[in-house]
Amino acid sequence: MTALSDAAIRVRSALESRGLETPMKGNNLTLDDKQARITGLMTEMMDVLGLDLEDDSLAETPQRIAKMYVREIFSGLDYSYFPKITMIDNKMKVDEMVQVRDISLTSTCEHHFVTIDGSATVAYIPRSKVIGLSKINRIVQFFARRPQVQERLTQQVLVALQTLLESDDVAVSISATHYCVKARGVMDATSSTTTTSLGGIFKSRAETRHEFLSGVVR
Ligand SMILES: Nc1nc2c(ncn2[C@@H]2O[C@H](COP(=O)(O)OP(=O)(O)OP(=O)(O)O)[C@@H](O)[C@H]2O)c(=O)[nH]1
Ligand SMILES: [Zn+2]
The missing domain is CATH 3.30.1130.10 (GTP cyclohydrolase I, C-terminal domain/NADPH-dependent 7-cyano-7-deazaguanine reductase, N-terminal domain)
Structure with a gap:
C-alpha cells in the first residue's frame, strides 16, 4: 500500500468533516484484487447479456473495463492517486x-x-x-x-x-x-x-x- 501524501490526508479529512466525502465503505482489496474481481463480474454481466466472450473483439472487454474502472475513470476513489501538490x-x-x-x-x-x-x-x-x-x-x-x-x-x-x-x-x-x-x-x-x-x-x-x-x- 502506497503511503498517502500529507496533502491527500488533509484534503480527505477536510471533506469527511464537512460531510462532502464520496460515500465509500472501503475494503481491504488491493488495486490488483479489485481489477480481478471486476473482470469476473464483467464477464458474468456480458454472459447474462448473451454476448459471445469467445469472439476476438469481445474476449478482452472484461479485463479492459476492470482496468479502466480501477486505474483510470474511478482512480480518484483511491487517495494514493492524489496529485503531488x-x-x-x-x-x-x-x-x-x-x-x-x-x-x-x-x-x-x-x-x-x-x-x-x-x-x-x-x-x-x-x-x-x-x-x-x-x-x-x-x-x-x-x-x-x-x-x-x-x-x-x-x-x-x-x-x-x-x-x-x-x-x-x-x-x-x-x-x-x-x-x-x-x-x-x-x-x-x-x-x-x-x-x-x-x-x-x-x-x-x-x-x-x-x-x-x-x-x-x-
Ligand atoms: N442533481 C444531479 N442529478 C443528477 C446528476 N447526474 C444525474 N442526475 C440525475 O439523477 C436522476 C436519477 O433519477 P431516477 O429517476 O432514479 O433515474 P432514471 O429512472 O434513470 O431517470 P431518468 O434519467 O429521468 O430516465 C436523474 O434525474 C438524473 O438526471 C448530477 O450530477 N446531479
Ligand atoms: Zn446519470
Missing part, C-alpha cells in the same frame, strides 16, 4: 484573483455510470501561498475520476483547494453535459448543467463574485 510562498505579494478557465473535465455519473463531459473554472485570491497552476487541473481531474454528482464534485474541488491554500477565498464553477440526460432517458441533446461553489470573499463580496462569474459566463 507544489505550493510556493506568496513572496511576490499577489493579492488579485488568479483564475484558471476551461479546465477539461470528464467524469462519470454515479446514477448511471455514463460520462459527464464538461469544463471547470477555478479562481482564488492568493494569501500566504500560491499553488502550482497545473495542480489545479490535476485536483479537478482527481475528483472527476470518481462516480459523481456534479454538485458534490464542485464542492470537493472547492474544499480541497481551500484546505491546501489555507484560505476560504476560492471559487469553482463546472459546466457539463450529462450523457445520462443526452444519450438515454429524456434524450435531451442540448441542455447543460452549471454548478458553482463560492467560498470566503467570493461569497461575501459582490464585486469579487461578479468578477469571477463574468469570467465563467462568456
